[in-house]
Amino acid sequence: MIDSLDAALAFIHDTRYRGGKDGLNHMRRLMSALGSPQDRLKCVHIAGTNGKGSVCAFTQAVLRCAGYKTGLYTSPYLQAFNERIRVDGVNIPDADLIRLTSRVAVVVEALRGESVFPTEFEIITAIGFLYFDESDVDAAVIEVGLGGRLDSTNIITPLVTAVTSIDLDHIRLLGSTVELIAFEKAGIAKPDAPMILYPGADASVAEAVRRQCAAVGAPFVPLARTDGGGMVIRYKDGEEIAYHVGLLGEHQQDNAATARAVCEALRLRGFNIPDAVIDEGLLRAAWPGRLEWVKPRREDFPRAVLLDGAHNPQGARALAAYLDALHMPVTLVAGMLREKDSENFARTIAPRVRRVLTVTPDSTRAVPAQTLAEVFNAVSGRGALASPCPTLAAALHLAKCTSEFPLGWCVVAGSLYLVGEARTLLDAPPCTLLGPPVDYI
Numbered sequence: 001m002i003d004s005l006d007a008a009l010a011f012i013h014d015t016r017y018r019g020g021k022d023g024l025n026h027m028r029r030l031m032s033a034l035g036s037p038q039d040r041l042k043c044v045h046i047a048g049t050n051g052k053g054s055v056c057a058f059t060q061a062v063l064r065c066a067g068y069k070t071g072l073y074t075s076p077y078l079q080a081f082n083e084r085i086r087v088d089g090v091n092i093p094d095a096d097l098i099r100l101t102s103r104v105a106v107v108v109e110a111l112r113g114e115s116v117f118p119t120e121f122e123i124i125t126a127i128g129f130l131y132f133d134e135s136d137v138d139a140a141v142i143e144v145g146l147g148g149r150l151d152s153t154n155i156i157t158p159l160v161t162a163v164t165s166i167d168l169d170h171i172r173l174l175g176s177t178v179e180l181i182a183f184e185k186a187g188i189a190k191p192d193a194p195m196i197l198y199p200g201a202d203a204s205v206a207e208a209v210r211r212q213c214a215a216v217g218a219p220f221v222p223l224a225r226t227d228g229g230g231m232v233i234r235y236k237d238g239e240e241i242a243y244h245v246g247l248l249g250e251h252q253q254d255n256a257a258t259a260r261a262v263c264e265a266l267r268l269r270g271f272n273i274p275d276a277v278i279d280e281g282l283l284r285a286a287w288p289g290r291l292e293w294v295k296p297r298r299e300d301f302p303r304a305v306l307l308d309g310a311h312n313p314q315g316a317r318a319l320a321a322y323l324d325a326l327h328m329p330v331t332l333v334a335g336m337l338r339e340k341d342s343e344n345f346a347r348t349i350a351p352r353v354r355r356v357l358t359v360t361p362d363s364t365r366a367v368p369a370q371t372l373a374e375v376f377n378a379v380s381g382r383g384a385l386a387s388p389c390p391t392l393a394a395a396l397h398l399a400k401c402t403s404e405f406p407l408g409w410c411v412v413a414g415s416l417y418l419v420g421e422a423r424t425l426l427d428a429p430p431c432t433l434l435g436p437p438v439d440y441i
Contacts, residue, residue: 007098011123012124024154026117026119027122029111030126031129034103038133038155038156041129041133043140044139044140044158045153045190046164047151047161047185048144048164049314050165051198053143053287054247054252056143058246058259060089060285061285062281063266064089064434065280065281066272066277067272069136070139070140071087071135071139072143073085073125073132073140073141073143079424085127085132086433088432089431089432090432092127096131097127101123103130119152125145125153148184154188159269160195161190161196162195163197164255164258166182166205167313179205180208182205186209191216193218194220195220196258196265197209199257223257246286251318285434286434291307294422294426294428296427297428300400301396305410305422307419307422307428309413311337311416316344316345316349320349323349330354330411331357332353332356332411333412334349334359335360335415335417337363337415340414346379347379350376350379350380355385356373357389358376358388359391361414362417362418366415392412
């Protein structure tokens, strides 16, 4: 019986039934038995290696600024499972999660009796679609979980789709080249739904996405890169005014441009989204754990801490570029998962930091702190740059007490699991994914 949050999460994460993929057949059967709520949703579908969460954050912010009730489905979560399913920036309440999990569980048990075993992600996705449908959202922004073509979210009929930056990640499942990965990501293309491709994509990636669009009859909209300097431009009384987008890092300019194109496509589908509202949403968007400065509410931690979930080569390069711009000493608290390229990450980040404190993230797939410290020391060429810590709390305490901290910064990076744990330990303020109103409209 599912009558508590613990019971709901236990069912969702039940390791006795790991499920098995059969293309999208199991997901279709599950959703059909639940009344196909996804068919009643007006959806935006976002895939990509890096940046898809940020594009989702930008897009939902614009839609909310335009006055639309907006659902957002993302993964993974940072601090609470409920973060994965939100309406207008608010996590699904425990009571609704319990109730909808119970409803899904009845169908899942019936399917198991027919030797159909929905996966954990399929179950979570079903709960999200049900919640958005009964919440009567005006639009649902859906982030792909893994890949795209065979992802559980790929049973929707979106109004517009987008593919964000492509890099080598999950190569065992998606392929060992960016072209193969782009093919999988572009598998979300649907007839007549414009497919936005992030600015400056490699020619081979663009061609792979174009072929997928041509195969299904989706308008292909590749974006050209412009040097916007991380800003959006508005005009007021004939004067050009530059505003930074709401998310930090030069790479967010590409994500903001992608979200802008998504919103312009939605406008052609009947959404009332003026240019000024797009600019406002891009400026007000928030996305925790991605180059996020957190001011701890704990009195024993004196300064803001930078949190970033960068964990693959492209993410490491974006973090490195931001650290270069700080021009201040940095103590890095790092933790990673085994399937990530820790050597490449360390090689990219090590030249930018004075000291590394490694920890073991709270995951069965975590790289041990000692092992990660050895990786950093092997590639740094600077001897004992890194040292392991028994816990994240110990690492943060040491970073706070280090002699260079008063003049430098503490950065936590390498895993979203680690970043989520850091937000909790630092008692970071909650985030509703939309900053305060701006006054230039």
